[in-house]
Amino acid sequence: MVRAYGIKVPKSMKRKRSEEEIGSEAADYRRHDREDEGKTEDVIGDMPGIPVMPPADGSKKPGVIFILDKAPLEIGKVGNKHVLLNSDEHANFLKKQNKDPSEYRPDIVHQALLAILDSPLTKAGRLQALYVRSTRHALIEVKPHVRIPRTFRRFCGLMVQLLEKQKITAVGNREKLLTLIKNPVTDHLPVNSRKIGLSYSSSKLVQVRDYVAAASDNVDLIFVVGAMAHGIIDKGFIDDFISVSNYPLSAACCISRICNALEQKWKIL
Incomplete structure (x- = not known):
């Protein structure tokens, strides 16, 4: 039976990998934030109107x-x-x-x-x-x-x-x-x-x-x-x-x- 041994990774590589993951997460966050802002701008740039119900008899009401x-x-x-x-x-x-x-x-x-x-x-x-x-x-x-x-x-x-x-x-x-x-x-x-x-x-x-x-x-x-x-x-x-x-x-x-x-x-x- 062979015992499984973990591979030892140098601390410098761990630190580098961690920094890359953090950088990737930050980039994703910024991208999503920009997308949200873009969606907000698209929504508020042009607004849909809703129909107002006219008087039933066509006359002007108070x-x-x-x-x-x-x-x-x-x-x-x-x-x-x-x-x-x-x-x-x-x-x-x-x-x-x-x-x-x-x-x-x-x-x-x-x-x-x-x-x-x-x-x-x-x-x-x-x-x-x-x-x-x-x-x-x-x-x-x-x-x-x-x-x-x-x-x-x-x-x-x-x-x-x-x-x-x-x-x-x-x-x-x-x-x-x-x-x-x-x-x-x-x-x-x-x-x-x-x-x-x-x-x-x-x-x-x-x-x-x-x-x-x-x-x-x-x-x-x-x-x-x-x-x-x-x-x-x-x-x-x-x-x-x-x-x-x-x-x-x-x-x-x-x-x-x-x-x-x-x-x-x-x-x-």
Whole structure:
């Protein structure tokens, strides 16, 4: 019977082999990372639109306009990449720039947009327009039938591309789904409209269902909702300033209440 003996490998060869394996793994990781980034860029470069249901009788029905105010959408160069600054990933970078990380919450904008665009109100074709005003004075027009990325990472990539290229177009027909437009936002609003600002600090506490039920369908309702963690919206062009709860609510929660109230008013299921 022959005993099996292991072959002794010099330490230098082991070390060399280990370094080669590590280098190979690192190369694979970088390649996969580049592929993921490429996929993200492909997805956000051209976005598919979704059809909006037209009114059944072909007539124009009352709708609503949303403005997300003071949205913290700011690009910064971290390392060798331009990124959408946020408190989770770039807190140390922001502190070095003497900026408060808690003010950089683009996730609030993402959640608010999804709350609007996912609502039955929007799918029934009642969202007339949607605007986002950033803290850097950028004004973004969002088409009601756009598909916003579901994940925050891809949303950040989309916003970087939008702020750099000033537009995001649809696949096929090249329709502009998100566009940077000229300020002020009031130039883009209908004349016969009622601009309603929301804030927990308002002394006018209302039941949203009753508030929208009392509004005339001949007047376009425009709701201005703050898309920031702290602070108050610009009240310069607001006609009515209301609070919809005894408690401070997130932007997405406020929007959901408004959408639900309008869906009940217009019998949208």
